[in-house]
Amino acid sequence: MSVDVTLPVLSPKDFASDQEIRWCPRCGDYSILAQMKKVLPTLGIPKEKFVFVSGIGCSSRFPYYMDTYGMHSIHGRAPAIATGVKLANPDLQVWVITGDGDSLSIGGNHFMHVLRRNVDLKVIMFNNQIYGLTKGQYSPTSPTGTKTKSTPFGSVDRPLNPLSVAIGARATFAARSVDVDIKHLCSVLERAAHHKGSAFVEVYQDCNVFNSGAFEFASKKDQKEENVIYLEHGKPLIFGKNRDKGVRLNSHDQPEVVELGKGVTEDDLLFHDEKSEDMNLAFLLASMRYPEMPEPMGVFRCVEHPTYNDAVYSQVEAATERNGEGDLEALFNTGDTWTV
Amino acid sequence: MSTTDVSGANGKISEQLDAVVIRFCGDSGDGMQLAGTQFTNVSAVFGNDVSTLPDFPAEIRAPAGTLGGVSGFQICFSSSDIYTPGDEVDTLIAMNPAALKTNVADLKRGGTLIVNEDAFEKSNLSKAGYDSNPLDDEEALAAYQLQKVPMTSLTRDAVAELGLSPREAERCKNFFAMGLVYWLYQRDATPTEEWVKSKFAKKPELVEANLKALHAGYNYGITTEAITVHYRVDPAELPAGKYRKVTGNEALAFGFVTAARLAGKQLFYGGYPITPASDILHELSKLKNFNVVTFQAEDEIAAITSVIGASFAGDLAITASSGPGIALKGEGMGLAAIMELPLVVVDVQRGGPSTGLPTKTEQSDLYMCMFGRNGDCPMPLVAPATPADCFEMAQEALRIAVEFMTPVLLLSDGYIANGAEPWKIPEISSLTPIPVVQENTQTDGEFMPYLRNEKKTRPWVIPGTPGCEHRVGGLEKSDVTGNVNYSPENHQYMTTLRAEKIAGIADFIPEQTVEGPESGDLLVISWGGTYGAVRTAVKQSVAEGLSVAHAHLRYLNPFPRNLGELIKKYKKVLIPELNTGQLRLIIRGTYLADAVGLNKVQGKPFLISEVKQKIREMVKEN
Numbered sequence: 001m002s003v004d005v006t007l008p009v010l011s012p013k014d015f016a017s018d019q020e021i022r023w024c025p026r027c028g029d030y031s032i033l034a035q036m037k038k039v040l041p042t043l044g045i046p047k048e049k050f051v052f053v054s055g056i057g058c059s060s061r062f063p064y065y066m067d068t069y070g071m072h073s074i075h076g077r078a079p080a081i082a083t084g085v086k087l088a089n090p091d092l093q094v095w096v097i098t099g100d101g102d103s104l105s106i107g108g109n110h111f112m113h114v115l116r117r118n119v120d121l122k123v124i125m126f127n128n129q130i131y132g133l134t135k136g137q138y139s140p141t142s143p144t145g146t147k148t149k150s151t152p153f154g155s156v157d158r159p160l161n162p163l164s165v166a167i168g169a170r171a172t173f174a175a176r177s178v179d180v181d182i183k184h185l186c187s188v189l190e191r192a193a194h195h196k197g198s199a200f201v202e203v204y205q206d207c208n209v210f211n212s213g214a215f216e217f218a219s220k221k222d223q224k225e226e227n228v229i230y231l232e233h234g235k236p237l238i239f240g241k242n243r244d245k246g247v248r249l250n251s252h253d254q255p256e257v258v259e260l261g262k263g264v265t266e267d268d269l270l271f272h273d274e275k276s277e278d279m280n281l282a283f284l285l286a287s288m289r290y291p292e293m294p295e296p297m298g299v300f301r302c303v304e305h306p307t308y309n310d311a312v313y314s315q316v317e318a319a320t321e322r323n324g325e326g327d328l329e330a331l332f333n334t335g336d337t338w339t340v
Numbered sequence: 341m342s343t344t345d346v347s348g349a350n351g352k353i354s355e356q357l358d359a360v361v362i363r364f365c366g367d368s369g370d371g372m373q374l375a376g377t378q379f380t381n382v383s384a385v386f387g388n389d390v391s392t393l394p395d396f397p398a399e400i401r402a403p404a405g406t407l408g409g410v411s412g413f414q415i416c417f418s419s420s421d422i423y424t425p426g427d428e429v430d431t432l433i434a435m436n437p438a439a440l441k442t443n444v445a446d447l448k449r450g451g452t453l454i455v456n457e458d459a460f461e462k463s464n465l466s467k468a469g470y471d472s473n474p475l476d477d478e479e480a481l482a483a484y485q486l487q488k489v490p491m492t493s494l495t496r497d498a499v500a501e502l503g504l505s506p507r508e509a510e511r512c513k514n515f516f517a518m519g520l521v522y523w524l525y526q527r528d529a530t531p532t533e534e535w536v537k538s539k540f541a542k543k544p545e546l547v548e549a550n551l552k553a554l555h556a557g558y559n560y561g562i563t564t565e566a567i568t569v570h571y572r573v574d575p576a577e578l579p580a581g582k583y584r585k586v587t588g589n590e591a592l593a594f595g596f597v598t599a600a601r602l603a604g605k606q607l608f609y610g611g612y613p614i615t616p617a618s619d620i621l622h623e624l625s626k627l628k629n630f631n632v633v634t635f636q637a638e639d640e641i642a643a644i645t646s647v648i649g650a651s652f653a654g655d656l657a658i659t660a661s662s663g664p665g666i667a668l669k670g671e672g673m674g675l676a677a678i679m680e681l682p683l684v685v686v687d688v689q690r691g692g693p694s695t696g697l698p699t700k701t702e703q704s705d706l707y708m709c710m711f712g713r714n715g716d717c718p719m720p721l722v723a724p725a726t727p728a729d730c731f732e733m734a735q736e737a738l739r740i741a742v743e744f745m746t747p748v749l750l751l752s753d754g755y756i757a758n759g760a761e762p763w764k765i766p767e768i769s770s771l772t773p774i775p776v777v778q779e780n781t782q783t784d785g786e787f788m789p790y791l792r793n794e795k796k797t798r799p800w801v802i803p804g805t806p807g808c809e810h811r812v813g814g815l816e817k818s819d820v821t822g823n824v825n826y827s828p829e830n831h832q833y834m835t836t837l838r839a840e841k842i843a844g845i846a847d848f849i850p851e852q853t854v855e856g857p858e859s860g861d862l863l864v865i866s867w868g869g870t871y872g873a874v875r876t877a878v879k880q881s882v883a884e885g886l887s888v889a890h891a892h893l894r895y896l897n898p899f900p901r902n903l904g905e906l907i908k909k910y911k912k913v914l915i916p917e918l919n920t921g922q923l924r925l926i927i928r929g930t931y932l933a934d935a936v937g938l939n940k941v942q943g944k945p946f947l948i949s950e951v952k953q954k955i956r957e958m959v960k961e962n
Binding site: 017019046047048049050051053056063064066067068069070071072073074077080081082083084085086087088089091092109110112113312313315316319320322323324325326328329331332333335336337338339340 | 381384385386387531575577578579580581582583584585594597598601606608610627628629630631632633635637638639641642645646647648649650651652653654655657671672675679765766768802803804805806807808809810811812813814815823824
């Protein structure tokens with residue numbers, strides 16, 4: 001018997017649903033959607049095996065626009081729902097689409113636990129540092145002092161750093177990109193897709209209605225080279241239009257910017273090691289924030305650990321091997337029985 | 341009824357009884373739950389009908405010797421059908437002063453009171469609030485047959501040669517107490533002996549110590565001159581078959597595993613530990629080789645939402661909790677309801693509100709389960725009547741969930757969950773298969789996720805199915821396509837449609853039956869764990885010539901379709917509930933029936949006598 005195992009060649013438009021997209025014109029979400037549609041056909045996975053799960057917020061409308069299986073669920077709970085999907089059928093590739101409010105505020109608990117369990121899911125967080133769908137309140141990632149409708153005198157909260165939280169939860173894959181940096185975003189999404197385990201990607205996403213320009217420093221053509229370091233595994237941290245600046249550790253083991261030349265060579269710089277089991281480097285990179293420091297973009301951490309879903313099923317298999325396929329009659333008759 | 345004969349070389353009198361209620365009580369570290377469970381096992385294996393009521397504090401180890409730390413286990417065992425663990429206690433075993441103080445009021449006059457005399461020392465007496473030793477006060481305990489047994493020292497002597505520490509030696513005293521009670525009721529200790537051997541297989545010294553204590557207690561009964569009578573309770577005439585003992589939580593786990601097998605599906609259980617529901621998680625976690633995946637979630641919300649995900653992906657998915665957890669699951673249930681995904685939520689009710697009485701039983705979550713979701717969001721509700729009934733209702737809940745693509749609530753309670761009774765082991769081949777609706781419904785070649793069948797059920801087509809990619813979500817949607825639709829007419833249409841689908845389930849559940857006359861003076865309506873007390877009270881009232889019948893509801897939403905007509909056949913309606921009248925309000929609202937309540941919220945089940953008393957009052961007023 002021969003089975004045709006050739007997969008149909010898919011294109012981005014195969015992943016477009018027939019639904020009208022209702023994001024605001026020029027929203028950063030459009031670009032993320034477009035890059036996702038480009039990446040999925042490259043993965044060699046049949047379309048019916050993708051599941052997109054989202055919570056609530058502008059970003060969470062995403063599944064409606066993808067012609068895959070999808071669920072637009074309730075606020076903050078997408079990681080837990082996705083965990084259920086993956087555990088029920090580990091053969092599916094499951095993506096969680098979430099925002100800064102959805103994952104770090106109302107859904108903070110699930111966000112932390114899905115990452116520490118290392119469920120094989122891709123969690124893409126659109127961080128626009130604002131609540132867009134409720135029309136512009138500050139979010140858990142808004143900088144202190146952010147003036148919004150709910151904080152007319154400026155917010156007094158200290159913001160969370162999503163990557164620090166993810167690394168703190170021992171995410172086995174943690175990365176950052178920017179909505180309009182098309183090539184970079186594609187490459188990061190692709191890396192996430194190939195990672196076996198929880199993959200967390202923070203995407204700086206411009207809300208041009210309520211928080212316009214928040215990430216210009218990282219997206220504008222003439223600015224970004226000066227403000228951003230593109231991480232490469234095994235390579236020194238170099239940035240700048242002329243690639244003449246780098247980051248090294250000072251005598252207090254704190255990162256500092258130095259100019260190359262004038263006695264400083266590449267060997268003096270900090271080298272990126274995304275595979276380090278020790279999380280210190282990833283934390284240190286996450287702590288580098290604009291404008292004090294150039295912000296790293298790309299893959300902060302990518303390590304191989306057993307996935308939660310594999311561990312769950314290996315217990316199921318071991319139990320089945322040990323005790324045989326469950327027999328209801330035998331189960332009911334365990335322990336003391338008597339006949340009337 | 342009792343018959344008496346003198347038997348044996350020891351000249352002890354053996355008396356035959358129909359039914360006996362005993363209660364072990366002591367400190368929460370005294371092993372009373374174990375003693376009660378073992379006594380239940382040996383009685384069940386012997387063939388008695390049994391019904392149990394474990395009663396323990398919320399604290400794992402409340403300060404030793406205090407009133408708050410008393411743990412008890414009541415068992416009724418009988419040679420005829422019984423439905424409750426009994427109103428009054430025939431024999432009370434009290435291991436310390438606090439246990440005596442909190443339990444003696446339930447011992448009937450003339451009943452046997454066995455106390456561990458050694459525990460009645462100054463510090464324990466003062467912790468229990470006794471100024472003097474009640475065992476010295478002949479008048480106070482004159483109503484009972486008091487047996488003072490120095491159990492601690494007798495146990496210590498019995499195991500002396502084994503070289504255990506004093507603490508370890510004393511811990512065997514529950515086995516001494518069991519041994520004595522086994523003798524008193526002529527129980528065959530073999531199942532307990534076997535249990536000890538397997539439980540402590542890795543600690544042979546504990547096997548020996550516990551068996552020595554057990555035998556010492558038994559022999560004490562034979563030799564003591566203080567006790568002259570022991571009792572026989574013959575096997576009950578239950579329907580022929582093979583039996584075992586089950587608790588409600590065990591039976592739920594068995595029922596869910598069975599349902600998954602009958603549907604040919606993997607079972608997914610997402611849960612968060614909570615009393616008194618955790619045992620369902622524990623039971624299912626052991627059954628991984630039955631194609632069961634269990635997930636201990638980070639919180640109650642993750643528990644239900646993981647279940648929603650698993651259901652979407654095609655598993656038979658369930659979660660269980662108690663009141664506080666169910667409150668947290670409300671939004672998730674609404675999501676499952678609007679997406680129309682099958683799953684079961686179990687509420688093992690306990691005293692509320694808030695943390696309330698974690699280890700005590702109550703029926704006060706009915707409103708929450710019936711109404712506790714935002715929007716118009718009806719969900720089917722089923723409620724098992726007894727521990728063994730949990731097996732059938734677990735399957736029934738999953739059947740309804742799958743057949744109608746809806747989340748279903750199953751209301752158990754602490755009394756059913758922890759209580760045990762004999763369960764007739766079913767023939768697997770006799771169980772009803774659960775058909776899974778999964779047809780690929782298409783219109784013009786396109787898959788339509790909300791195209792319905794004659795039951796208004798949409799298809800359950802799962803990720804991985806080529807050509808049926810679709811999105812579901814919490815936003816209001818168009819029927820058939822499932823596309824988001826906010827139009828006013830559509831929302832009205834969909835709200836009505838969802839409600840009609842649930843109401844229509846009434847055509848696919850059994851009609852309500854009654855025990856007793858088909859019409860008459862009084863209909864008593866009950867639901868959930870009050871079944872046994874109400875059933876017995878009505879039976880006895882009928883035997884006394886009263887015109888009263890009993891309808892026990894296992895389906896609370898929708899109600900059986902004949903319920904309204906049935907209620908009209910009686911002059912009055914009484915609804916006893918362990919809440920302040922929740923079913924009563926719903927029945928009154930649904931059927932305009934002038935139902936009267938009997939309501940108790942003490943964390944304890946009804947006594948038969950309480951229900952009987954109310955029945956008498958209501959019938960007399962006619």
